[in-house]
Each structure stands twice: as structure tokens, then as C-alpha cells.
Amino acid sequence: NRNIRMAKGKADGNEMTLETVRDSLIRQEDTIIFSLVERAKYPINSPTYHESYASIPGFSGPLIDFFVKETEALQAKAGKYQNPEERPFFPDHLPSSLVPPYEYPLILHPAANSINVNKKIWDMYFNKLLPMLAAPGDDGNYASTASSDLFCLQAISRRIHYGNFVAEVKFKDAPKDYEPAIRAQDREALMKLLTFEAVEKMVVERVEKKTMTFAQEVKLNSSSGDNTNYKVIPSVVAQLYQDWIMPLTKLVEVEYLLRRLD
Ligand SMILES: O=C(O)C(=O)C[C@]1(C(=O)O)C=C[C@@H](O)C=C1
Numbered sequence: 001n002r003n004i005r006m007a008k009g010k011a012d013g014n015e016m017t018l019e020t021v022r023d024s025l026i027r028q029e030d031t032i033i034f035s036l037v038e039r040a041k042y043p044i045n046s047p048t049y050h051e052s053y054a055s056i057p058g059f060s061g062p063l064i065d066f067f068v069k070e071t072e073a074l075q076a077k078a079g080k081y082q083n084p085e086e087r088p089f090f091p092d093h094l095p096s097s098l099v100p101p102y103e104y105p106l107i108l109h110p111a112a113n114s115i116n117v118n119k120k121i122w123d124m125y126f127n128k129l130l131p132m133l134a135a136p137g138d139d140g141n142y143a144s145t146a147s148s149d150l151f152c153l154q155a156i157s158r159r160i161h162y163g164n165f166v167a168e169v170k171f172k173d174a175p176k177d178y179e180p181a182i183r184a185q186d187r188e189a190l191m192k193l194l195t196f197e198a199v200e201k202m203v204v205e206r207v208e209k210k211t212m213t214f215a216q217e218v219k220l221n222s223s224s225g226d227n228t229n230y231k232v233i234p235s236v237v238a239q240l241y242q243d244w245i246m247p248l249t250k251l252v253e254v255e256y257l258l259r260r261l262d
Contacts, residue, residue, distance in 0.1 A: 016107060018169050021162070022199075028159045029207050032245075033214050035155045036133060036232045039148040040215075043137030048145045049126065064126075065090075067146035068153075084108055087161050089118045089153065111259030112164040117248055121157050124244045125149070132236045160245060163252030170194055170253075171260055182261050190254050200246055208238040 047053035051062050059066050069090045072080075079099040080086050084107070088094055130149075170193075171178050181189035211234035 016165065016169055018166075018173065021165050021169055025159065025162060025166075025203075026206070028155065028162070029203075029210055030214070032152070032155045032159060033207065033211050033232070033237060035148070035152040036237065036240075037215050039130075039145075039152050040133050040135075040232050042134060042141055042145045042148065043139055044130070044134045045138055045140075045142055045145040047138065048142040048149075053142070063142055064146050064149060067143070068150050071147075071150055084112065084164075085158055085162060086154075087116045087118055087157055089122060089157070091116060108164050108168055109256070109260050109262070111262055112256055114259075115161070115164060115252055115255045117160060117252060117255075118153075118157055120248060120251075121153065121160060121244075124248075125153055125156065128244070129236075129240055132239075133232060156245060160248045161252055163249040164256045166249070167194065167253040167256040167260070171257060178257060179261065182257055185258055187254055187258070190257050191250060194250065194253050194257070200242075203246065204238050204242050207241050208234045211237040 048064050049062050051060070054063050054066070056063075056066055072088045072090055073095050075081070076088070076094045076096070077098045079097040079102070081088055081094065082097050082101060082104070084104055177193060178190070181193060211232055212230065215231040215234065217229050217231070
């Protein structure tokens with residue numbers, strides 16, 4: 001039964017609506033917050049990011065780059081980037097999928113394939129978010145640290161590139177509203193059309209509340225409300241959404257719409 005098979009919030013081309021894509025964004029909040037809680041288990045572990053730490057034969061760059069490139073190559077062979085929701089961080093020289101193709105429903109305009117804002121996500125994650133997330137220090141767990149980082153990066157990237165689907169349903173719901181701005185290649189007008197300030201406010205409040213729940217220390221002999229020792233600071237996640245995740249989702253939406261009539 002396909003209804004059972006499909007995860008909540010996912011839908012095929014006929015069923016995808018603004019409500020179902022928003023449901024998916026809401027579910028993805030859980031994944032993002034849990035991934036941040038896992039990364040916060042480790043201190044910064046800065047050798048992970050310094051070229052001088054490891055001299056890996058046949059590779060030049062920090063351990064994090066090595067880890068992400070090698071993992072993405074394996075995931076590519078296992079078919080990960082066949083999924084229109086996924087974008088690699090190192091798209092150059094990725095090996096081809098070795099598994100039989102799955103017929104993902106054709107929902108997006110093919111222009112979506114060329115939209116990849118992972119460079120911006122990478123810079124934001126390592127330069128802005130990570131220093132707020134991880135405590136100073138070094139416990140030597142560099143491989144696990146890199147693995148946690150990649151999990152966060154992929155969860156955030158999937159959410160932001162989901163903007164393609166959000167833009168598609170918005171366009172389909174009101175082509176007459178969007179077409180003039182697309183023809184004029186007017187970014188500002190598109191941004192205005194796709195922005196819902198009240199929704200953004202709810203997103204920020206909800207992720208802060210979810211973080212208070214997911215990142216709390218659960219004790220048997222106290223109620224959850226009296227806990228203040230969060231594994232991830234709830235306002236940091238609120239800021240992550242406010243300053244980076246939603247603006248980059250909107251950037252993806254604009255980029256997609258600009259090409260929607262090509
Ligand atoms: O829900 C939408 O309409 C979206 O486009 C997603 C999103 C978001 O990133 O959460 C982005 C823009 C809107 O202003 C509201 C929310």
C-alpha cells in the first residue's frame with residue numbers, strides 16, 4: 001500500500017501540496033535538531049579542520065574534506081544522488097550510481113538539478129554555527145566528529161534544497177502571479193511573492209521549542225520543565241533557522257523560479 005510506504009509529509013506529484021511540503025519541512029526540523037545534539041557531544045576538535053593534522057597519502061586537504069569526499073563517493077555509488085532531494089558538497093568527479101535506478105516521481109523542472117548552494121551551507125556551518133554548537137576542546141574523536149558534521153550538513157542541505165519543491169507547488173498554485181516576475185527575472189518580486197512572514201515566525205518558535213524538548217537532560221525524578229542544561233542552546237537553533245536556513249531556502253526558491261519557464 002503506497003500510503004503506508006510513503007513517509008508522512010512525502011507525496012508524489014499529484015498529492016504534493018503546500019501543506020505536504022511544509023509537513024516535510026517540519027519533520028526535517030527533528031532530523032536537523034537531533035543531528036546538532038549529536039555533534040554537540042564532541043568538543044570542537046579543531047584538528048579535524050586543519051590541513052596540517054593529517055597527511056593522507058594521495059590527498060591534500062583537511063580530514064573533514066577527505067571524510068566528506070570519500071563518503072559522498074560511496075553514497076553516490078549506492079544511488080544517493082539519484083534522489084532529487086539530495087545535493088553533494090563535492091560534486092566534481094563523483095562516481096556514478098552502481099544500483100538500479102528508482103523512478104522518482106518527476107515533480108521538478110530539470111533546472112533544479114543545477115541549483116546547489118552547498119558552498120554557502122559549508123561556510124555557514126563551519127564558520128558560524130559550529131563555534132556556537134561545540135564546546136572548546138579536543139578529545140581526539142576526529143573521525144566521529146567529521147561523521148557528525150556530515151550528518152548535520154546533509155540534513156541542513158536537504159532542507160534548504162527542498163526549497164525547489166516548495167517553489168514548484170507555489171508556482172503550480174498560482175502561475176499567473178509568478179509568471180510576470182519570472183519573465184522579468186525580478187528576484188525582488190519573486191522573493192516578495194514567496195515570503196510568508198507569519199509562517200517564518202512559527203518556524204522559529206517551533207524549532208526553539210523542539211530544541212528545548214530534544215536537547216533536554218531527561219531525569220526520572222523531575223519534570224521536563226525545570227531543566228535548563230540543554231545539550232544544544234535552543235536560541236542557537238532559532239538563530240540558525242532565522243539567519244541561515246530560511247534565507248537559503250528562499251534563495252533556492254528564487255533560483256528555481258527564475259528558471260521555471262526555461
Ligand atoms: O513555507 C513556506 O512557504 C516556505 O517557503 C518555507 C519557508 C521556510 O524556509 O521555512 C520560507 C519562506 C516563507 O516565508 C516561509 C517559510
